[in-house]
Structures are given as structure tokens and as C-alpha cells.
Amino acid sequence: MLYMIFKNGFEETEAIATWDFIKRAGIDIVTVSDNGEVTGTHSLTVKTDITLDEVSFENMEGVILPGGQPGSDNLFKCEKTKKIIDYAFENKLLLGAICAAPYILGEAGFLNGKKATCFPGFEGHLKGAEYTASLCEKDGNIVTAKGMGASFDFGYAVVEYFKGSAAALKIKEGIFAK
Numbered sequence: 001m002l003y004m005i006f007k008n009g010f011e012e013t014e015a016i017a018t019w020d021f022i023k024r025a026g027i028d029i030v031t032v033s034d035n036g037e038v039t040g041t042h043s044l045t046v047k048t049d050i051t052l053d054e055v056s057f058e059n060m061e062g063v064i065l066p067g068g069q070p071g072s073d074n075l076f077k078c079e080k081t082k083k084i085i086d087y088a089f090e091n092k093l094l095l096g097a098i099c100a101a102p103y104i105l106g107e108a109g110f111l112n113g114k115k116a117t118c119f120p121g122f123e124g125h126l127k128g129a130e131y132t133a134s135l136c137e138k139d140g141n142i143v144t145a146k147g148m149g150a151s152f153d154f155g156y157a158v159v160e161y162f163k164g165s166a167a168a169l170k171i172k173e174g175i176f177a178k
Helices: 012-024 071-077 079-090 102-107 148-163 165-175
Strands: 002-005 029-033 037-039 045-047 062-065 094-098 136-139 142-145
Touching: 002 012, 002 079, 012 029, 012 045, 012 062, 012 094, 012 148, 012 165, 062 079, 071 102, 079 094, 094 102, 094 148, 102 142, 136 148, 142 148, 148 165
Parallel strands: 002 029, 002 062, 062 094, 094 142
Antiparallel strands: 037 045, 136 142
């Protein structure tokens, strides 16, 4: 089970485009919020599959953190979210974060010795990371992306992590009608 955690103020395109790319690959991805409904930074309201209290560590394969502000700050301040990403890190599960959200991984010390990227201005929070300024970085079980424009690259990297390059490329070609 891959969990995508939403907080009020999330960046809509980063969340929805990434979710869509992953879903097309047949990966079991579940959306999560505090109470089953969350509103993005541009006022799009989304009903999530489950609440934070319903997250199960038993079948967890990873966690995706959409960016945006104040969504990333709201993720960072949430103790339940911290417990979930701590579990993922300790068990070497996928940790993906896009836009401002990689700062959460950096502040937690999860990027030590890893290549990482983020939205410009958050580089100082990527503690211990080698900041690359790339659209998307995949280093072991950590995937980070720069922002909304990198949503497909981010989704591609997550699919590649779970299903390999051929599966990710097939989805990418379908999206871009090649």
C-alpha cells in the first residue's frame, strides 16, 4: 500500500497528476487526510480514501507527500504524519516528496548523503543532501521533485521504483500519445 498524505493547502496538480500516473501503473495508492476531505491551495476540495487514523503500517510500501504551501508546512507540523514517514524511513520504504515537501525529509535527517531537489528557496532545509536542482531525483528509496512542472517526472520515478523502467515508459508514452 502506497499512501499519499494530503493536508489543507496542498498543490493540486502535484498531487492529482502524480496520483494519476501511479494509478495507471496499477500500484495500490490510497489518499489520506485528517478527516476524509481536504482543500488545496487553489481551493479544490478532494475527498480522500481514508483518514490518518486509518493508515496501517502492516502493508505499507511507501509514502508520497505533495507540496504546496501551506500544505507542506501543515504536513511538517502533523505528528501523525511524522510517525508515518518515520516508519517508512526506518523500514526503507519509498519516501516521495515534491515541491516544498522535500524540506520535511531534510529536516527529519532522511536526506543525509542523498541527491535531492525541491522548489527553489527550500534548498537550505535539505540537510545533509546533495542538492541537484534537477526536476526529479531518485536516490535509493527517496524520490524528490522540484515542483508542479515535474509532476509527471515524479510519478514516472515512483512507478519506475516499483515496476521498472519499461512500465514507467509505457505510461509516459500513453500520456504523451507517442
